[in-house]
Amino acid sequence: MMRIRYYIVLFLGLLSQVAFSQNVRFTASVSKTQVGTGEPFEITFSVNAEGASFVPPPLRGFEVVAGPNVSTSMTSINGNSSTSTAYSYDLVAPQTGEFVIEPASIVVGGKRYTTAPIKIKVVKGAPVQQNARSGSSQGSGADDLQQVSSGDIGKSLFIKAIVSKPSVYQGEQLTLTYRLYTRLGIEANQLDKMPDFNGFWNEDIKSKTPYVQWRTEVYKGQAYRVADIKQVILFPEHSGDISIEPMAMTFVVQQPVPTEDFMEQFFGNNVREVKYQAKSNKVTLHVKPLPEVGKPADFGGAVGHFTVNASLDKKELKSSEQLNYKVTVSGAGNLMLMQAPNAIFPADFEKFDPKVTDSLSENANGVSGYRTYSYLLIPRHQGNPTIEPVKFSYFNPETGRYQTIATPSFSVKVNKGPTENNVTAYADDEQDITRTEKDIRNIKTDDVDLSKVGQGFFGSIWYYVLLLLGPLLFGAAYAYRKWYEQYNSDIVKVKSRKASRIAAKHLVNAQKQLNAGNSKAFYEAVFRGLYGYLSNKLNIPVADLNRENIVAGLRARQVQEPLINQLVHTLDLCEMARYAPVSGIAENEVFNQSKTIIHDIEDSL
């Protein structure tokens, strides 16, 4: 039983310890850091948790007028309740000099927390910061605690520009916060000037609530009411020292006015409203350039910390159908500034520029979320193409190195689509022919004109034979002419050669006359034929031709005697028949005989 209880307590203790250890703040603050001797002021030690065994510091050099006053407040936000406790003392410093208030300590959840020491300067006399216009610098003004001169509003109300990192890489995001510190009541405010943020890409952080959240913070030992009035995420666009101009705001504040009138003092009407312009400090950022060493070739300017993923909506489709390929880059960094990752698609994919969708959120830690590039792809042809992995490179400012991550690769099965062969979209950029003709020309049907493969006419044996035929023909013609000229150069021989042809002509005529029954003309023709023949053959002019020189000529050419006799006989017969009718001899016989004679003489010569 005891053991169980022990454990429960232990567990609860641990739990509370965990809960408290999250952000325990134990602070010490004073209402003034410079006081006059005998001037009361307040020191407050506050803890935002339930603490135990508070040990106040030894307040050496001060007299405790009142206190400790312990006040506890409890707030509950969304069911998370938090407690804060303040221990305050009213002190008076009797002597001048510099005093240090030592740290106080408290135990929260078993752990001891201490405050920072506070330095107090005690000066001689009454209120140090006397209002010049009040004109009464008596000791009575010593209790005029909230008195602040107009020149000193800046100490009670100011804006600080705070950057999350004083030194960043180019493109690395940082948060700029404008924090308002005030110890005065603010009646109204107006934003005068926001800096231009030249040299930066900036994103405003939208406040979740319409009003600013006030909290208490100790700054330089004094407690202020603090609010973050503006937060901007900045992305430096170039390297070097970049200054951010101050931001200016005008406030109307309540300034206490010292007064002699006790009643007025009592009822709190001793304030007046003052217009005051507050300017933030000028911030200079040191922006380092991205290192060139190890910069990937495909680096697209992404700085931060990212992951990349890809997805494909289909694994199998027909050609000319659509395919969606998504590349998602998620993480924190300059997502909106980076270039699209270099996605390489198969060559025959028709691709369109990616559609970019962002889902980004800005908060005090910077911009984070994801950006999706969706590519619409249309494979034009069947096959099994592979979509290569997309490599994404970014610079990680935390490690100071470039990192490259890749998506998986996808293989797609593209089936033959119905329209693959009817892609007419390309028809315009081709030749002029397309404009005049709409379709292919018809087949050839008239002549097959076959030949064996590799046995063309050109270069074949027959080709060369036919080609050589020309020169051969010419050569033959030339040789023939040569021979012909030689042959016809001797007139006697030519005449003799012509003899039989002339005789033949006469004999043909004789034949005609014979058939016509014209015997006189027949004998005439035969006679002329024989005479002409002999004249040519024996090279004797017809006028000189007589029986004697015919016989002599034939004998000289060694024609046989019986043939000569027969010729002479026939010639006589013809001569006789030309003038007187001849009987007893058939004309036919004469004709044949003369033919035979010519033949025989031709043969014998």
Next chain:
Amino acid sequence: MILKIACKKHRLVWCLLGFMVLPLLSLAANPATEAAFAKGNSAYAKKHYNEAISFYKQIVDEGYQSVAVYYNLGNAYYRNGDIAWAMLYYEKAYKLSPGDEAIKVNLQFARQKTADKLDPEPEFFITRWWHAFILAFSLHALAVLSIVYVLLGFALLSYYLFAGTVLLKKASFYSGLVLIGLGFISIFIANRQLHYFNHHHEAIIFGGAVAVKSTPATAAKSLLVLHDGTKVGVLNNQNGWMKIKLPNGNEGWVAYNNVKQI
């Protein structure tokens, strides 16, 4: 008798000529192939393209080549939507008859349907003119033309030897020389065309998307992807790989089974 002899001589010349020309004509007269061609044509006319292809293929498989058959095969494949095959046969027909207008037109149509639009490497204009000049007529036409020119030229020269008048002699001599000159020019052009085709081996890509590799190995880096029907130049062959040259000047290797030489 003498007349008879002259007559006999003429017959001899005709016989000789016929004897020479007949073997050339005898191929065309092959009845089986003629019939296959006619059947192919009628099947094509009836839009039975597969049937037409099989008839034409029959002629090609017998080892014949013919401009008409190649061209008709190309048309049949084109109608069937087989652009790669259409390209192959159109190109074959083009090689046999580079001056044929119908082949050029249909090649353009087929080329439009191929996926790859490759810009040809720019040719020096004189080179381009020269190629157009030597490819204006088919090799066969040039061969026949050269024979005709040479024979006619020598016939005129022979006539010159026997011509009667000086005018005829002059006319026949010079025209004969010109014709012989033309004959030799056609022989030269035919020779150049033969040389051109012997040194311009080309191939057609087959099989969807074909990866062009940097070296002849499957594991090699892919340079680019080519598709059905693209014409490439062939540089050399090696262990089942073909080194190709693209019209735009790029070179690479493709597996042998993905290409068919024209």
